[in-house]
Amino acid sequence: MSRxxxxxVGTIFAAFVVSVAGCGEHKxxxxxxxxxxxxxxxxxxxxxxxxxxxxxxxxxxxxxxLKAWDRKDPEGEKHLYKFDKKNLKRMxxxxxxxxxxxxxxxxxxxxxFGIEPGSPEDEQWYQFKQVFIPQINAWQQRLFANEPRILxxxxxxxxxxEAHELVMHGYPKAYNExxxxxxxxxxxxxxxxxxxxxxxxxxIGGELPPKPDLEDPKQKEAHEKFCYxxxxxxxxxxxxxxxxxxxxxRKAKKIDI
Numbered sequence: 129m130s131r132x133x134x135x136x137v138g139t140i141f142a143a144f145v146v147s148v149a150g151c152g153e154h155k156x157x158x159x160x161x162x163x164x165x166x167x168x169x170x171x172x173x174x175x176x177x178x179x180x181x182x183x184x185x186x187x188x189x190x191x192x193x194l195k196a197w198d199r200k201d202p203e204g205e206k207h208l209y210k211f212d213k214k215n216l217k218r219m220x221x222x223x224x225x226x227x228x229x230x231x232x233x234x235x236x237x238x239x240x241f242g243i244e245p246g247s248p249e250d251e252q253w254y255q256f257k258q259v260f261i262p263q264i265n266a267w268q269q270r271l272f273a274n275e276p277r278i279l280x281x282x283x284x285x286x287x288x289x290e291a292h293e294l295v296m297h298g299y300p301k302a303y304n305e306x307x308x309x310x311x312x313x314x315x316x317x318x319x320x321x322x323x324x325x326x327x328x329x330x331x332i333g334g335e336l337p338p339k340p341d342l343e344d345p346k347q348k349e350a351h352e353k354f355c356y357x358x359x360x361x362x363x364x365x366x367x368x369x370x371x372x373x374x375x376x377x378r379k380a381k382k383i384d385i
Contacts, residue, residue, distance in 0.1 A: 208283040213332045219284050220337065222271060223325065226288060228355035229264050229295050230318065236260070237303030237311075257300060263359065264296045270361065283328060291321050 212219060240253035268289075272278065278285050294317055302310035322336070329335050340351040 208281065209332050211281045212284050213334065216334050219282065222288055225267065225358040226291050226295060228358040232359060233260060233295060233299045237299060240303055242306045261296065268292055284325065287321050287325050291318065294318060
């Protein structure tokens, strides 16, 4: 047996002994770490104690609780009455303008009633709507621009907006379909709105002005002049306006209708 071989076997045996000894030492090290202090720590380990959640199905708020949040205005709708009564002439002017728009859509709609699709009359009705719908929509936009927060101030405005919807959608739809029943329904709806306005005006000491007698040349002329102005409101000039503090200029918004 050579000397080199004996040295190799001896080295391997020594490594094996060290390895076994090391494993034994590691076990004893773990045992040594388990001291009384560690056991005491484990016994006193932190355990969370969450608060109890409220049960499901809580009772609803009481009347007294709700009442605390329910602000009541002692004047109630009297604020609306005061505004409408004070500004009655201006408010009824909006109603008169709506009547002009209704007359116009009915006048053009009757021309288109029962016509053949694709005919010159059908094209004329189509071109009318292309101008009329933006016009009546712009009327509402001007109303809100000229009367900030009018929905909070006036009770009449609700009736006006109902009539506006009828003129902008109800009548055109009825004439599009050449449906005489739908036109009669639109007329009945308009009468209901008018009656609601009449009833409300009586409560505040006012009344709707009488309708013009179109058989009277003077009244007819005055009515046509008023409606022409309502259907052709002055356009924004588009002139430049100074902006305070900036030293510059900006163009006023132009509304094309």
